Amino acid sequence: MSESRAKLLNTLTMLLLMLTALTCACYGLIFLAPDNPLNPLRPRAQAAQPAPIDTPGPTDTPTATATRTRTPRPTNTPTNTPIPSPTLTATPVVTQTLSGTATPELVPTATVGPPASATPTRSPFNYTARIEYQRSIYGLNWAGIAGYVLGLDRKHQTNIVIRAWGDPPLGAQGQEIASGIAPQYGVSGFEFTLGSQPVTGEWKVQLVADDGQPLSDVITIRMNSDPRTNLAFIWFEQNH
Numbered sequence: 001m002s003e004s005r006a007k008l009l010n011t012l013t014m015l016l017l018m019l020t021a022l023t024c025a026c027y028g029l030i031f032l033a034p035d036n037p038l039n040p041l042r043p044r045a046q047a048a049q050p051a052p053i054d055t056p057g058p059t060d061t062p063t064a065t066a067t068r069t070r071t072p073r074p075t076n077t078p079t080n081t082p083i084p085s086p087t088l089t090a091t092p093v094v095t096q097t098l099s100g101t102a103t104p105e106l107v108p109t110a111t112v113g114p115p116a117s118a119t120p121t122r123s124p125f126n127y128t129a130r131i132e133y134q135r136s137i138y139g140l141n142w143a144g145i146a147g148y149v150l151g152l153d154r155k156h157q158t159n160i161v162i163r164a165w166g167d168p169p170l171g172a173q174g175q176e177i178a179s180g181i182a183p184q185y186g187v188s189g190f191e192f193t194l195g196s197q198p199v200t201g202e203w204k205v206q207l208v209a210d211d212g213q214p215l216s217d218v219i220t221i222r223m224n225s226d227p228r229t230n231l232a233f234i235w236f237e238q239n240h
Contacts, residue, residue: 127216133229147234148186156188167201
């Protein structure tokens with residue numbers, strides 16, 4: 001290192017030391033006297049605050065109290081004016097008469113007979129007959145003719161011959177049976193089987209005496225394969 005360069009560094013070092021000492025002196029002066037002009041952040045003088053003056057506050061003015069007045073409601077005074085009643089107008093019922101004959105659906109029963117008050121009409125024969133088509137006691141898979149025979153005292157009469165003929169299976173020659181052979185319809189019950197399912201056809205039924213003389217009029221039976229009317233039930237009742 002050259003001598004001139006060493007002198008320059010020494011001079012700068014001395015100046016730095018002097019500035020450092022001067023700076024420390026300034027900080028010490030500022031610390032001891034904060035109001036010194038050298039202090040860039042010297043504190044400002046606080047303005048004297050005037051003593052508070054006792055000023056009377058506003059006087060509380062009493063508020064007027066609201067008085068609630070109850071106003072009576074108007075009273076509903078009932079009037080004696082009668083309320084008119086609605087006038088009912090009778091509506092005429094139109095009765096419609098149907099033409100033709102309808103076969104009612106009847107409930108099957110094992111003992112079907114005429115009403116107790118029924119009075120048979122006197123006829124040229126000793127016995128009159130009534131017929132009703134109904135569902136068989138055997139169900140839907142059957143068809144036939146059945147019934148019973150009553151005397152003047154309305155008691156069952158057995159061993160009275162019933163003859164039936166017509167379409168198959170009875171045929172023109174027909175078949176004869178005695179009352180009392182089918183007690184499921186009553187003591188004097190009888191039964192002709194026409195098929196194991198509902199059938200269509202026409203048959204005749206009549207009571208006959210032992211000598212072949214007719215005891216009743218000929219009754220015509222017609223069926224149309226309706227399972228609801230697969231039984232033609234006939235009851236004969238002695239008339240005189």
